[in-house]
Amino acid sequence: MKPVLDVNQLTMDFGGLRALDHIDLQVHPGEIVALIGPNGAGKTTFFNCITGIYAPTKGDMFLTRPQGEPKRLNGLKPNRVTERGMARTFQNIRLFQNMTVLENVMIGRHCRLHTGIPGAIFRPPASRREEKEVVADSYAMLEKIGLTRYVNEFAKNLPYGAQRRLEIARALATEPFLLLLDEPAAGMNAQETKALDELILRLRSDMKVSILLIEHDMKLVMSLSDRIYVVDYGKKIAEGNPEEIKSNPAVIKAYLGEDIDA
Amino acid sequence: MITLQEIKKSFLVSLWFMFLTFPIMVIKVNTIEQTIEWRWWWMAAVGLGAFVLSFFWRIAIARKEAGKKKAEVSGEEKIALIPRLMSNPRFYIPGLVATVALVVIFPFVFSMYQTNILITALIYVVVGLGLNIVVGLAGLLDLGYVAFYAVGAYSYALLNYHFGVTFWMALPIGALLAFLFGIMLGFPVLRLRGDYLAIVTLGFGEIIRLVLENWNAFSFGPSGIANIPKPGLFGLKLSLQQSSIFIYFVMIGLALMTIFVVRRLQDSRIGRAWIALREDEVACQAMGIDKTRTKLSAFAMGATWAGMGGVVFAAKTTFINPTSFTIWESVIILCVVVLGGMGSILGVIIGALVLILLPEYLRAFSEYRMLVFGALLVMMMVFRPGGIVSGVRRIYKFEGLQNKVDS
Amino acid sequence: MDYFLELFLGGLTRGSIYALIALGYTMVYGIIELINFAHGEIYMIGAFTGLIVISVLTMLGWNSIAIIVLAALIAMLYSAAYGFTIEKIAYKPLRGSQRLSALISAIGMSLFLQNYVLLAQTSNFLPYPNLVPTWDFLQPYEHIVRSTEMVIYIATALVMVLLTYLIKFTRMGKAMRAVAQDRDMSMLVGVDVNRVISFTFIIGSSIAALGGVLVASHIGQVNFYVGFIVGIKAFVAAVLGGIGSMPGAVLGSLVLGWTESFFTGYISSDYEDVFAFLFLVLILIFRPAGLLGRSDTDKV
Ligand SMILES: Nc1ncnc2c1ncn2[C@@H]1O[C@H](COP(=O)(O)OP(=O)(O)O)[C@@H](O)[C@H]1O
Ligand SMILES: [Mg+2]
Secondary structure, X not given: OOOOEEEEEEEEEEOOEEEEEEEEEEEOOOOEEEEEOOOOOOHHHHHHHHOOOOOOOEEEEEEEOOOOOEEEOOOOOHHXXXXXXXXXXXXXXXXXXXXXXXXXXXXXXXXXXXXXXXXXXXXXXXXHHXXXXXXXXXXXXXXXXXXXXXXXXXXXXXXXXXXXXXXXXXXXXXXXXXXXXXXXXXXXXXXXXXXXXXXXXXXXXXXXXXXXXXXXXXXXXXXXXXXXXXXXXXXXXXXXXXHHHHOOHHHHHHHOXXXXXO | OOOHHHHHHHHHHHHHHHHHHHHHHHEEEEOOOOEEEEXXXXXXXXXXXXXXXXXXHHHHHHHHHHHHHHHHHHOOOOOOHHHHHHOOHHHHXXXXXXXXXXXXXHHHHOOHHHHHHHHHHHHHHHHHHHHHHHHHHOOOOOOOHHHHHHHHHHHHHHHHHHHOOOHHHHHHHHHHHHHHHHHHXXXXXXXXXXXXXXXXXXXHHHHHHHHHHHOHHHHOHHHOEOOXXXXXXXXXXXXXXXXXXXXXXXXXXXXXXXXXXXXXXXXXXXXXXXXXXXXXXXXXXXXXXXHHHHHHHHHHHHHHHHHHHHHHHHHHHOOEOHHHHOHHHHHHHHHHHHHHOOOOHHHHHHHHHHHHHHHHHOHHHHXXXXXXXXXXXXXXXXXXXXXXXXXXXXXXXXXXXXXXXXX | OHHHHHHHHHHHHHHHHHHHHHHHHXXXXXXXXXXXXXXXXXXXXXXXXXXXHHHHHHHHOOOHHHHHHHHHHHHHHHHHHHHXXXXXXXXXXXXXXXXXXXXXXXXXXXXXXXXXXXXXXXXXXXXXXXXXXXXXXXXXXXXXXXXXXXXXXXXXXXXXXXXXXXXXXXXXXXXXXXXXXXXXXXXXXOOOXXXXXXXXXXXXXXXXXXXXXXXXXXXXXEOOOHHHHHHHHHHHHHHHHOOOOHHHHHHHHHHHHXXXXXXXXXXXXXXXXXXXXXXXXXXXXXXXXXXXXXXXXXXX
């Protein structure tokens, strides 16, 4: 089968700084792939490039819906990328702070709905139905992620762990087949991290999404991932399954001085 | 407690402001008549005022900081009083009845002068609600908003002058033209980041005003257009007073329609997208929302209401010229939105009534109006960026969740 | 040819004036990313303060060179004080909150200061005495360039040299560059960010005041509203040059000054301001990073 995400020779320069240097990366259907590396290695930049937030200097990116044809991502705006079926979360949480939890998820549904301004004003039956559905669907999503008790709270008032989960819920509401998670466990305690581990596995089995995640928590990475890519200073220094990565000398060297479990 | 320390601080602040305002406030020069007037008592007033205000300032800042911390610690935020009352039928039904009764009998009980003031306030309610879509909901600072108001006013005035178009035909035409202008101007500028947008819209607003001022053949220049007819009622001949009352009810109707539409919009797919855009542009795009289109729709919707407001304005004053459409008019409308509460319908209504009615009734202070507006904008942003009535989001109810939602 | 030269020098004058104001905009923007709408008003307050000093000293019968120098200095001092105070009241409490709030606050401040001067002084245009002496050697060229204009060029050049020195070679200048690049990081390494911001406002404001006094002398009148439009145009110039860049601000100002001058000289003077705004809109749309600005990718 074709990989859902196929990135070739991705390069990104900021002025004189090469944040990504000819990176190749594939995610296959149903896989959980981790992208790891020390701080400042370029992981978030990689996400920003493939989601259309940054325009990469060089390289090709293709997204393939299962049973679909590969679609080039280069030059697409972020919203188009999301429409094509790849959604993401942010490392530094970017929820809509002054909207309720339910509304945050409803925003995720936006690109799958159709009501425009006339529909909003005159509320024909189709718009009413759609509005009912979006409320129900979003609520169902909160049930899946376990956030129903906050449904009408402002996002900014949620505890940290819940905010991270809400980011996931919001991304899933866009109906992606590939989900990008940027340090989803950052700031979570051990118990929350364990719940996250289960959640991610459940997403793959129940919702049939492939997952590409950036994470510093090595225990989580090793237990979840099918394959791991390691980057350092914008270069890919290793790839392989968790066992291979653990024993890879280049990886150990890159992490030397940095706590592997951090 | 007021400590010695605090008094000393305030004393220094007071000294500083006396120094600061000394040349401008104390020495009044008149280089035409070559006279200089020394106003020492103004200095005393500034000193005293600064001394007292600096206490309030510090207390308010301390409160704000404390409030921020508390909200962070408890993670709770009390829903403001007014919306809470509004959602309780025991309060809002009698309130609504009383308001409706007052609104209906107002023009018959009070003088024509009062009615006219209220019409002006209602125009500001309508354009304020329009600007609220742009600034309050979508978070786009539009400083050229009054240009669309001008488009509405001039389209009625000119269409009437050349083709005898009536008010009722001009109303939708003015709205449509303003909408089209909104799209036309919005399209190139909405890709810009927030602060550039403010300055470019300001520029566009001024361009339109300057064109109206200079293009005599089209707009009759600074002398403007007079004798614009008031709205007709089935061809009846209305006296001056009757026609005021009629415009009053037209405005009430227009305001109600605006409220109805804005309410529906803000709890719709588009309205949510506007708010999301205000909250975080990057996240918004990453969630699949087309930034440019969404901004454009907010911009054009706001413009539409300004256009309608402009048509009514032209009809009410029966005379328009470019001086009614300066950037400061945009700023007054912005004040209405900011004072009332960005994103809140009730807030904008209250803001318009307070800002337009108060200066009318405090005529003695009317020259201080713009000074106060300026100070108000700063103070609101510093101490209460949410306005008098902060925008509240809709609460959705779900089975088995009632206790949680109501608590 | 004379006409061309006249327009060229007229443009240079305009450009120099814009530059004196644009520098303040660009410095403040570079440091706190805020369009300080009140900056034009600072310029106006500088001009007014200068007028007040001039009137008082003229009454006391001072020598005109001493008067103009003292007026400029006091105007700079006062504008600096206003800039400092405005930052403390209207912008500092808003650091860290939404950008929209700070912008609205800036607009409010601008409106407030205009009306403050309007109410405390007058709404009329006041004649502004020109105390810059006429130089004999310029006499033959009087119709092309006046000595006041000469002073404006010299002052602008001097300001630029001093400012460049300040930014490049002093501790404060280094701190300013650091804060402009990354405020949080500078704070971590021990830069007193509040001081740097205050300092920036003080410098920017006093330069504007110098402009205010010279321009008012040159034009010969002043009122409470002179700062607003000039301020906006100076902002256009700052954006044209690349906001945040000081050489950019000067270059942008000169380009805007010359284009305006030639436009009004050869094409039409009715639409002078329309032209400036159109220019602004076009630059922002087609080259938002300006002539010398870097087009950064916002960090996400
Ligand atoms: N918009 C940007 N402009 C300039 N440099 C950037 C930008 N975004 C990221 N960088 C730089 O790129 C490098 C990689 O950053 P990032 O992708 O955030 O690392 P990671 O997520 O692996 O910790 C860093 O040196 C960072 O400073
Ligand atoms: Mg990162």
